[in-house]
Amino acid sequence: MSSTENVLSPEYKEAVTNLLFQLADDDFLISFRGSEWLGLAPHIEEDVASSSISQDTMGHAAMYYTLLEELSIGKADDLAHLRPASERKNSILAERVNGEGYYMETPQYDWAYAVVRNFFYAQAKKVKIDSLRQSSYQPLAETAVKVNMELYYHLLHWKTWFVQLLSSTDEAKQKMTAAMELVMKDFGDVFSYGNEKAAIEGNQLIASEEELKARWTANMTPIFESLEMAVPAIPEASEKNGRNGEHTEELDGALATLSEVYKLDPVAVW
Amino acid sequence: MSNLTMMTEEEKLEQFVQRIEAGDKIEADDWMPEEYRMALIKLISMHGISEIMGALPEKEWVPKAPSLHRKLGIMAKVQDEMGHGQLLLRVAEDLLKPYGKNRGDLMQDLFNGDLKFHNVFHMDTRTWGDAGLIGWLVDGAAIITQTNMLGASYGPYARALQRICAEEVFHAQHGEAIIMALAEGTEEQRAMVQDALNRWWDALLMFFGPASKDTTGSSKQDVTIKYKIRTKTNEQLRQAFFDKYVPRILSLGLKLPDPTMHYDEENKVWVYQQPDWAEFKKIIKNQGPRSQERLNLRRTSYENNAWVRDALAATVS
Structure with missing residues (x-):
């Protein structure tokens, strides 16, 4: 990999690094949120299935952090556990809590929110991964091929839940509609590259924000049509842009938990 | 084999006992005496619900790993x-099935205290050392008790255990890897493992249950042995655990939490201090350190998700 590194111009490397952080932090945080659900899903079969998805997603995050390590940005575990919120590049959607309460006590998690967030996120990830398979950065293109194989099942899983709950009781429909509003409020930075837009797009690392948004909407259209609903519009921008290191307090809480043990001694072998 | 419908209860029982003695597997739809069915229900629903309740103490450390x-x-x-x-x-x-009960009923039995879960899963987890120790020694203990039932006379349970035991071996390796990293690590990390071992020791001894029903007033080991669901007694299993793990504990440079413990060469048994069996009785009555919190967590999540189960039932029908 060092040979690859040698031929990268500083500007190109900077753009790759930024994009990798966005991808890594997104998967890392949403997988962390998924792991808080462990043991609490609506039924046992779902617990097994969704924890498998969280596990895959953590694996994807680990692959991206490893690509960063190979670019000599830092040790993968340090990058995952030690960077403060201001350096994190994940979307706001990925960091949001699962509902009221801390996972160690008696949280009141919202399954409708879990389904909508994960389905919309997985669909966004799908259009990104499809584009990344043609990335100008070969190691990333190769990773995208691997991620894509698992992502197929994640998307199928969340789509099944989404359609089923919206085709069911009034209570379920109400909860799902409320969850969709919450999720769309945070959807403004999901396809954003933040301040790095020109560099990331210009270097052909991935398709443009606009193209990806259009593909997400196109992929969602038949599903919403089957439910006789309109695809929600992706907001132009959100209050905070996670890609620029702007985050909510919910991220601070997540980072404190996920790094609690590692921070006892980051030099030690765990 | 004669037609079951023509046989008296005594004849059915006799034939059933013969099948068990011959090492035959009993299947779900076969005739079985009430005592056998009840013993299996008690054992397997407790085992199943313990796996699910057992996810809760460990899950506390999943996001923090x-x-x-x-x-x-x-x-x-x-x-x-x-x-x-x-x-x-x-x-x-x-x-x-013959009682018209289902999984929902088992959950209610758990919530109202009729269905118990294993004593180890009522305990506190305080550090990452506990997460390692659970994998290493609790799963290690589980392998010993479950291997004892791999030949169980009830086929569906024996087959489930085949798969479970195979996975538990990975778990014990996963736990051992965590513990080894800590035991070979910094002073603070080594202290973490020793502290976890000290705190979990009694719970691990209790894991195998009392040696006889004289200790706690009841024990199902007699009936499960009679029907060839298991072969070894609680005490034999506990001794097997010591045989396997005492040398490993010592080789990692850890101290046995029981300073009086030693191997009696003449009688070929480990001599050890009994855990507080009065405490064990309290724990399995859901009065352990974290019993109520864990039950409450499961109950709350079950209630919070009631709308999801309703919604799924509505789309199926």
């Missing part, structure tokens, strides 16, 4: 435990 590698490992491990719970509850559900 100290590296990407450990996060992946412990996620997979706890997921397996939920999978075991699912497998076992399916076996229990088949046995419950």
